[in-house]
Amino acid sequence: MTTTTAPPVRRETPPSRPPRRTVWRRMRDDWWIYLFLLPTVLGYGAYTVYPLVASWWYAFLDWPGFADAGTFIGFANFELLWADDLFWNAFGNSLVFLAIAVPLRVGLALLLAIVLNKPTTPLRGLFRTLLFLPVVTTGAIVGVVFTLILDAGGPVNLALVKSALVDSPVDFLGSSGLSLYSVIGVWVWKWLGITLIYWLAALQTIPSELYEAARVDGAGPWKEFRHVTLPLLVPFLVVITLIDMVGALNVFDLVMTLTGGGPAFSSEVVEVYIYRTAFGATVPQLGYASAAAVLFGLLTMVLAVGQALGIRAARKAMT
Template sequence: MKEIIQTKSKVKISSKKKTKWKTELWCWVFLLPTLVLFAMFQGWPIVASWYYATLDWSGLTPDSTFVGMDNFINVAKDPYFWNAFKNSFIFMLGTIPFHLFLALVLAVILHKPGLKAANLFRTFIFLPVVTTTSIVGIIMVFIWGSDGSINDTLVKIGFLDQSINWLGDAKWSMFTVILVSVWKNLGVNLIYWLAGLQSIPQELYEAADVDGATGFRKFFHITVPLLIPIGTIILLLNVVNSLKAFDLIKTMTNGGPFFATDVVSTYIYRYAFTSEMGLPQLGYASAAGLFFAVTIVIIAVIQAVVTNRIKGGRNI
């Protein structure tokens, strides 16, 4: 009898293992197209960039010369690269506060139950997100130009005595690009925050109402603490996206005037795909890209460590 029971249990275990193996196999089958596409369009370019970074190569001829670490050394010595490096972080620091705090404030307002036309306001705020960034940049050149509608309106209402060349003046160009970027991407951060707000149990607010808590107390003692995890993710996404900004800056200012809005992405594009600096230098551009990518990875690691420590402190 015992042998029969043991045999049946072994058959059941074997059947479960076989079922689990089949399930895992089908998971890999469905994942295979995504993995292939990732390897083709993400994995291979990353690996190839490390190889190209060791070459003196224009990308247009079959001839290339191995130079080892010379491209990285030349990137580190180039003051224009460090200017673009600095501008990338200026752009990041200029956009992130709006994407985090302004989007959060709007999300809290639009999340209120019974608010009339809330969906309409959400649509208006989110509409720029689905608009092609390069098209937005081209249109903004006309709007923010010296004879554009912004200047015309500000002069008519008496806010300005004369028109400002918002995109052609080094003092205003970065401010203008940051402002347009905030308007363009505010909607997606609004959606993130709304998702976080919808995940908070309403019972907590009802209990706070019973205790006589005010709106500000509920916000700072219930909403903010429970939004910290998703807020960390939103912060990381905004850091990465702002540091790799390209299309908006390319179409609005092309990195000018006098490299005032030149970021690492436009710097790399200028060396890799244009003849502005002479013959394209794909190897040098690859080295610049990897140099900056390592910086972003370090930032992401630091942010992850800090976040884990904050979570650990909260758990304690």
């Protein structure tokens, strides 16, 4: 009886992976990519990174901006800023703007999105376009146009007087009690379209089967919104609100073109205060203005961190 031995099994060796390239090797091999990025990097560094870092250093200097170098005074600018009533007036106006404009913009955009999201709404594409047009319009141009619209002889006052709603024209931009709220109204009108797009995208994530099941159970429009739409939109509400809050702190162009911060500083926000202190005063105070910018930047950073945490919580709620 003969025995046969099986031929040895040849094991194929896996193909060797190419060695990983180091960062410097990738930069050397793909140098042309970084060449195209160079203008953007230089511009961003010169006009964003450098002013940001420099403002922190200037905040500790007594520097009018004309001298070659300022005098280091430590935290003196922040101490003066803490006791400056005009700064806290501007800071309070920014908070009032934030507290009124953001809920108004978010709530109004949600109502419009619910209406324009329904397939039965006529001309909904046209209305979406019309509501989004102010977003792509320059803020300074919007401010100039609304200065004419809200003027004593403008169309708004003419309509109010002819309809007998008021006896005399309303000074929307020249009254210390109305100027800030007039700016809020213009800001909400200008940026309503972008929040509307956010809500439309959020509404389209809700399955239509949920609405059909709610109608089978006898739910009306209000119950559909309360028990189906609103609970599913809560994660989006957090993100959209935080985005709009950051946007509400950047209203320099509208305030400057509409009221210039007046009358009597009634509509002056922190951005306008910084500009006026640094460039609009008889004796510019760039060091003092930089200290105000640092505090304003810290507030914006807090909101940015809150936005990141809100987005993370929203993602966890959606999964």
